[in-house]
Amino acid sequence: MFYFLSSLLLTGFWFLLTDGELTSLLVGVVFIPMSIFVSAKLSEKTDSANRTFYINIAKVPKFIWFFIYQSIKGGTDTAVRVFSVDMKLQPEFIHYSIKHLPGGSPMNLFMNVVSLLPGSVSVIREPTSVLVHVLTVTSSSLEDIYQCELAICELYRLDISSPSDNPSIKRVS
Amino acid sequence: MIANIFTIVMLSLGCIFFIAGTLGLLRFPDVFCRLHALTKSDNLGVGLITLGLLPQVDSVSMAIKILLVWGLLLLTSATSCHLVARHERRRQLVEHDGNQHNKGINIK
Incomplete structure (x- = not known):
């Protein structure tokens, strides 16, 4: 679920920042997964209590x-x-x-x-x-x-x- | 016309807060106090400039992009402020411990 939501969010950001240029995905295809990986690794490191919090x-x-x-x-x-x-x-x-x-x-x-x-x-x-x-x-x-x-x-x-x-x-x- | 006046007022106010942040960097006495100037005044300055630019954009995507940049700037500013403050405090504690240790050796 985390990976799916992150991919969706970051791809959305990418398209927003590049004004929807499809050719920019040539670069995005490297950097979007890389960002998801770093974000997952950092969350593992900081969320030691392994507890999920939901925003109201x-x-x-x-x-x-x-x-x-x-x-x-x-x-x-x-x-x-x-x-x-x-x-x-x-x-x-x-x-x-x-x-x-x-x-x-x-x-x-x-x-x-x-x-x-x-x-x-x-x-x-x-x-x-x-x-x-x-x-x-x-x-x-x-x-x-x-x-x-x-x-x-x-x-x-x-x-x-x-x-x-x-x-x-x-x-x- | 009103949009242009709004932009001019917001950008001018934003610049005043940026000047306050820079002046704080020069006038405040230590790292921690300077961080106060950089985080608070500059963040408010960026916020006002963002607000001032919004009426001038010609598409919703550009407006979202500007708001996104503002959000990312807030996040990086608060996080980097915390990291600099934490590093400086730890450095002070290490320096303090080193001085205490040296004093102990001199007494012996």
Whole structure:
């Protein structure tokens, strides 16, 4: 199933990028299977838990809205700092403890989206936490990371009813 | 006319965010802070430029192609940011451990 869907998707991309040129398949016939092979090998390597996650299609628009809103907020926040004289930087590393997300694709998505939130960049993934670099530690930046975790849980239909504390952090030197 | 004005506004805003990203690269003090500037401002800049270009395309396939390029850029930017940050943090830890080890030898 994975190979079939990947072939379909990548052939679609190929035709889109080459404007439907049939002769371009002379090159595509080499590179499309090669991409599928690399993608399969990388998935084997990263998906150690061997668990498959499914996206809730109905929640995709809400997640896209969350993503666009956070991107605008993050980009504006950085631009304002860059153009201001004192920049108001107090860079620090914090350990953000994961409340609900399991490993695999939800965690990968979380790591990528955290880097687009205002003032935070994901650095290292640990079993139960994520090392995050922040420009300044504020309650709103932590709340944003927690909201991001919740948004991804919602997208993947993950259970968030388990008891969780408020967003907690540990500062790292 | 409205489409052209929209394009001009979006492209100009996009360029401002690109300038912010480049300026951040020069002004911010370390690798991690510079990554903030590169990921966030540049991604927003690319997004605005993509939005600005959409009214100018003459076919749906071209519009999808532009959106696809934007998506791939977002993905590569976030992933490469994470990889650079992880490498730099590990380098710092190795350097820190090396310094501690050297201090221990000097004390002995």
